Amino acid sequence: MKHFRHLRVPVWLTCVAGAVAVAGQSAAEPVIEQNLEVAKVWSGHPVGFCLLTHGERQYVAFYDADRQMTVAARKLDQDRWDLVRLPSKLGWDSHNSIVMAVDQAGFLHLSGNMHCNPLVYFRTEQPHDIHTFQRVPVMVGNAEQRCTYPQFFTGPQQELLFTYRDGGSGNGVQIYNRYDVATRTWRRLLDTPLIDGQGQMSAYLDTLRQDRQGVFHLCWVWRDTPDCATNHDVCYARSRDLVHWEKSDGTLLTLPITYATNEIVDAVPPGQGLINGNARLGFDDRDRPVISYIKYDAAGHTQAFNARLEDGQWKTRQITNWDYRWEFSGGGSIPFEIRIGPVEMDDAGRLVQTFGHPKAGSGRWLVNPKTLMPEKQLSSKRSVPASVRRKETDFPGIQVKWASDAGVSGDAAKEGIYYMLRWETLGPNRDRPREGPLPPPSTLRVLKLRRSVTDTE
Secondary structure (H helix, E strand, O other): OOOOOOOOOOOOEEEEOOOOOOOOOOOOOOEEEEEEEEEEEOOOOOOOOEEEEEEOEEEEEEEEOOOEEEEEEEEOOOOOOEEEEEEEEOOOOOOOOEEEEEOOOOOEEEEEOOEEEOOOEEEEOOOOOHHHEEEOOOOOOOOOOOEEEEEEEEOOOOOEEEEEEEOOOOOOEEEEEEEEOOOOEEEEOOOOOOEEOOOOOEEEEOOOEEOOOOOEEEEEEEEOOOOHHHEEEEEEEEEOOOOOEEOOOOOEEOOOEOOOOOEEEEOOOOOOOOOOOOOEEEEOOOOOEEEEEEEEOOOOOEEEEEEEEEOOEEEEEEOOOOOOOOOOOOOOOOOOOOEEOOOEEOOOOOEEEEEEEOOOEEEEEEEOOOOOOEEEEEOOOOOOOHHHHOOOOOOOOEEEEEEEEOOEEHHHHOOOEEEEEEEEEEOOOOOOOOOOOOOOOEEEEEEEEEOOOOOOO
């Protein structure tokens, strides 16, 4: 699982589709052991695809050249893909990613193609058999008419959970469901939404993270309207069981968490450079939560900040001194000019943090454990070699997109083996139809890779 830190991978797995940025210099590149073509896919705008490897099987969910939701499957010892098209067709919305899961009994679950739309959820009637996918019209039966951001993930008892936002930007609530493998039914994990903006705002959550003690940590920002400039306030909560939630000082939170009751880490006002999708929670070398985000400094330039919980108090540090302002506003999917990753431990036991900036470049920082300040820039560990980073087409504006594998295969026991999903597409267009010529469908590929020598900087 990619979602939680220090969790053992369960016998069933989930996938959150998304693009993985690959940039910077590399000390050593991985080796391609296999390059498999899956299908031709839509390239008119970006939307998240899903790669999920489970034991000796592999699944890919995507939108084909005709924008039809499609699932491909194979056994890892075979090169041929088995494909099935599902009755759901993509429009122009880049929010409409596809996510998948395999439950403990081997049944496949899939959701996607939703942005304030009725729930789209499919499940197989037979384990591992994509040809038995059936549309399930309801999970629980209410709050399923305006769904966005579906995500399957693992609960504290290794159960299959599903979360999504019900409602729109500025008036949404976060819903959590729990799956019963024996009865093949869903029920609410919580009797109430986890977070509720009470019709005045909605919460944009980072991925749940789990520390070494098994505690789940969550950060989010609030957004008042569909205008992305109205993001404000970095917030935090934690839980041991995802049912009972508390502040960092142990104060119990009554659900749903509201703006009036939540814990504010940094009270960033609207219009001050805070953006949803760019507030990330990580951990330092002592397993203390660290929240990383961007906002404007006093001069109006966009800067990166790290906030750490130290002796019961949040201490915020500005960690960059960039002379660039990323000004954004409006609705729809937008290109991200600046990205900041979470603080995390690398394989060598160092604190590192990724970043991307139009003027400062992209890469990794070596982070000082005491100050959380970048000490030097490290070379970026390449997930893929240069030969597949190059674009296959020269259509203006085309970009290479990646999705990492959320699963674990039989190859995992072999040193350094992993899988990546690759395709090409134009960038976001605020979820509006494009006029004029469009690029031809691109080739969706699954790459089997072997890690090379570890970076020793």
